[in-house]
Amino acid sequence: MWFKNLQVYRLPAPWNKTPEEIEQALATQRFAPASSNEMLRQGWDSPRGNEQLVHVVHKQMLIMLGTEKKLLPTSVINQVAKAKAKDLEEQQGFPPGKKAMKELKERVADELLPRAFSIRSNVFTWIDPVNGWLVVDAASPAKADDVVKHLLKAVDRMPLESLRVQRSPVTVMTAWLEHDESPAGFTIDMDTELRATGESRAAVRYVKHTLEPEDIRRHIKSGKQCTRLAMTWNDRISFVLTEALAVKSVKALDVMKENESSAVDDNEKFDNDFMLMTGELSKMLADLVEALGGEARV
Template sequence: MFKNVRFYRLGSPFGLAADELETALTAARFRPCGPIETATIGWSPPLGDSSTALVHAVSGCFLMCARKQERLLPAAAITEALEERVADLENAEARDVGRAERRRLREQVMSEMLPRAFTRSRRTLLYVDTQAGWLVVDAASDRQAEDVISLLRETIETLPARPPAPRREPPRVLTAWLLNGDAPPDVVIGDACELRDANDTASLIRCRGQDLASDEILAHLRAGKQVLKLAVNWDDRLDFVLAEDLSLKRLRITDALLADLDDGDLEPAARLDAELAILALQLRELIARLDALFGLVADGEVAATAADAKTPAPAPAPQDLEATPQAPRAGGETPPWED
């Protein structure tokens, strides 16, 4: 159902019931582009055009679908038509066309070409997990996700959703999993990764179908490169590529979890309910696991934590220092939080 996942923490409990959310989304239902509109966005049925409901509720999750339609008007075509219009005007009146007049001609060309332009639609699935307090979006990029979140925020008037801000830097953690071989027991490293030099962002290596424990890969890591993306299998339940911003790409539920859905007796709606229930449950548990591994914190919490860190703690009284001397650490061991 979802090929990509970007998740956002809700700052407060989601206060709408399914029927209330349905009413709010109906006011912003999708409509096609008008003759001179470049793009429109709105809500469409998540179960497809055969349904009319804009919200599908399963296991405490509200599934929705945002649809965006754009008119395809290539910049090269606009430029070519504009240059022809400018050339005809300059030849006819024996003068140069100024910058302001060129802008007006460009707008005129676009208004003439827009009604004839083809349109393209893109649907984006998302759901609100009211039990765990997460908003999950099937988006391959930040821009696509932000378009959908902005639409939902405008539709229901408030949506305190923030991306996770991990305490532990994902590139450092992912690099340690490969370099030191200390990935958690429930995480199996796959055969794809993306490496980047920490000091040279233009130095990028993409590997696919490779043994990531090979000497070649380890040599890049020892030379200073960090893991930006890593293909993993989590607990024999989900396969995905984990990115540095903790988004998931190429998400796939393992066959073992879907075995019960392949008997062919389920109606399409019942199968969809079952798939959504399985997906929501697995992602709910996966996000909790990522929280344990990386320490997921909302942006506001990070800012508050940073402010607290800058506030100096009161110095202990001299007698306290004498009463509780600091014992030396054996062998000069580095505390784990300073790794």
């Protein structure tokens, strides 16, 4: 298994919390299906479907936050409420007022909720207690923040912090492009976004397009800065670095897939993939932090 998007946080390295202690803490918020009158239910579930909330491979841990959300579109509520309002108007001789209409919509929502469809989603989190990484596989910071909120609520006094670096990713990525020079161990790929900082918010985006140095420098000279940059680490992993220090569109390249060992069954293959992923990503993240000037300490 490979994470597609990395929202990165920091733990002390090494972190001495054991998988058993984390399992016990997460069990207080174990996932249970939403009842008929609940719109949303969240909780920790087994990442491997075996009742264990913490999956461990060579000290690396995998946990999963499960979410069940009912689909009840506002348009449906409004449609049913409108029909009921019309019946009510015929009965009482005048249309319901603003307050009465609000209460009617609330009653309609309560009536429709037990029949609403449920959507289940899962967000995986990798905990590396050896090197001090905590990584949420989420495309948006909001979704990662939701996971972190539940984690901090479950695990008492968890010393978790956002990853901070010495130099702004925007400044560093812009300098790499301006000087047509990538940091040691990395290459710059053919996708980037340059955005103006002024009121115009003008932007130019390259997708699978050669980044001609002169064209890039012209955009930078006009006031644009790099907010997204596609890169490859050691010919092994490609990704997109964002201005918010998120790592997106992570892909293991063929050179890594060739090194994958043959597994006897699905469980063994999963563990092999997870071990390979965590080993490579921990090194890549360390090199990326170094390329951004190292970690910023408070």
